Amino acid sequence: MNTIKRCLQNKKFVFSLIILLPMIFIALFGSSIAPHDPLEMHTTNTLAAASVQFPMGTDEYGRCIFSRLLYGIRPSLTVSLVGTLGAFLIGSFCGLVAGYIGGKAGNAIMRTVETILCFPAILLAMMVVCLFGAGVRNLTIVVVILYIPHFARIANSSTIKVKKMEYVENDISVGQTTPKILIGTIFRNIFSPLIIQISLTISSAILLESGLSFLGLGVQPPEPSWGQMIGDAKAYLSVNMMYMLWPALFLCLTILAVNLMGDALRDIFDPKLQDSF
């Protein structure tokens, strides 16, 4: 297909794919590769340097850092992917409907949704955690709530633009039902900017989850998460620096790759470059 070919020709896309594919592989098959149980403690061998038995050494409980790294991506990806999906579905729907209806009702919907933008992300997350407890489920809900307005706005503005176009007027004169118009015609045409927002949201969500886990408010011990590992490791920088560097490096690469992917998608789907519309 034309699109796929264009994707593969884009250098940023390929580079980020090269990083993301192993990450996805780790997320799916990490449990088979990991040499040890990430929760298994070897308290007689704490803060050990890298060895054959422990490829990245051990943490303060004597747990294998490499194994914890492999498992640690899961909470980040779960929160970000599921959260983004939820925000995408709900936000796009709200924006689409508001844009199509227009007028006062459309305005009302959009302004209501936009009140969420008043909350700084970390603050809202901490509020939810304090009231309802920490953990992956609550964090996912926070991500969904936080990013609904972003998708809603994009869907709304794109819908308003597309609504006025010829083929939509066509559909209406032909007597198409509203849902078919919304989903069939309009949605197909506003999909591109939404795709870009999806990748941006994923990277923000990964950062949010890592930040909260670093503070101790995200994934609760003993289950690993990269942000949490970085938080635990900072007390031992003088003893074993690699304990912090490994999860930091992996986190950095993953977010970089997701952001690059977003950039690449924007390049690919930018209307000015497209042949057909």
Add this chain to the structure above:
Amino acid sequence: MKSKLWVKLAAGVLSAAMVISMGGCGSSTSSGTASGAGSSAAAANKADSLTIGLSADPSTLEPMVQSGQAVRLIKMCMYRGLLAYESDGSIGNEIAESYEVADDNVTYTFHIRPNAKFQDGSDITAEDVKFSFERQLDASVSATFRSDFANMLDHIDVVDTKTVKFVLKQPCAPFIDYLTLPEAVIVSKAWCNSHNNDLNANPMGSGPYTLGSWDKGRQITLKAFDGFYKAGKPETKELDFVVTTDNTTRVNSLKSGEADLIDYVGANDATALEKDSNYTVDVSEGPFMCLQINCTKGPLADPKVRQAIAYAVNRQGVIDTAFMGRGTAMYGFPTIDGQNGYDGKYDNYFQYNPDKAKELLKEAGYANGFDVKILSTSTYDFHKQTALVVQDSLKAIGINAEVELPDWSTRIQRSNTGDYDILVSGTAGNIVDMDWCTNYFQSGDTRMNSAPGFSDATVDSLLKQGRETLDSTKRAAIYDQFREKILELSPFVFINYREQIFATSADVKGFVNLPGILTYNSGITLEDTYKAA
């Protein structure tokens, strides 16, 4: 292109310079200029203020409530009692100038220092002493040692303005020890009556420092009280307690010079600081880590289950993880060497034996284990790490534990009301005499140091006898029986002795980390502490 690069470089250097200079501002508040208006010749060499990096923000400044060692540092600056432990471990006079014990062994007469005043200028009188101890018994105050004083005190008589007489219900060997508690403070009757008895909102005591300001969650400033009954004290005019809950940040604040003294230094940081001659590290091994078990919750109500936990806990693992190998495992009952004649008889009551633990669980009917929650805190790393090692130990015998890690204030609120299944606790026993066990193991209302729901008639009787017997040989025998009974019933699972570590910069003098379990009373030496300017 070249000029653009030049501009970028210049911009980079400028911003770096800005960042560095901003980092320098707002740091050290402690290096004040030496005051020339000091009353003694030595004052010219002392800094005006001292900055203390404090590990926890007080949830309350109510002096009769024990809410942790960090808060006690502040409390002992603001409030004093009749007596207190000194830096050499002996009992010294505070508000009381002297006292006598009558031959009946239940009447204690205290003479108050003539120059003892409260911080509002009023004299400390016998009426205030009587009021203070009656306030200990007042349920609305929720004093930590209410049950102990209620048990001991019959009534208090005001003999004259500066003489007060305590009459006990029965002889009590450790009574004087209880008067040295940092919570056994003397407060002003007039002040409490006119301020709704709320000392948290309106603190006023008789200690060497008054409360200057409390910026909640950030800083507490104390100012010297020049009417303090010890002439020439305190040494330093102002103490700034900066709340720095993160362990690494607190140690860094000492290293950068922002803080002159820090508490709760972790084992890994202590080892590094000990090697540096710019810092003094003061270590006392006295507190111990233990699990307080809620004896009302399901399987935990069965002593066999609690014993199983005692066999399952990997004590050496806790020491290696949370304390970097510094500390001693405890397989018996926590006791100071030779305390009340103890000879080590029960030191090996338990061993690390997960198989035996599983057997006991099976006997109790829980061959498939059960679910339980462990309450700890995220504020102190060693508390969190102890909880995780215990969780791992319990997993090995089939008990599925979830660890809860709220901040210290929340954890204290929950532990004071018994809202937990298993609690990770680090404590030191409060008084040097074995009678410290009464506050921990006597049946009654749930309190900070008790295992909720624990109640045993034999234990109560042994504690009562131990307290009322004055003969030391008889007391030693009573406490031996007590230890055996407590280990058998295991409302607490004892894990290890740990170190309590303070660190100061090398030019800070006068602060002493009191030995052994008295480490929690170290706040008393803040009146002697100064920084050579």
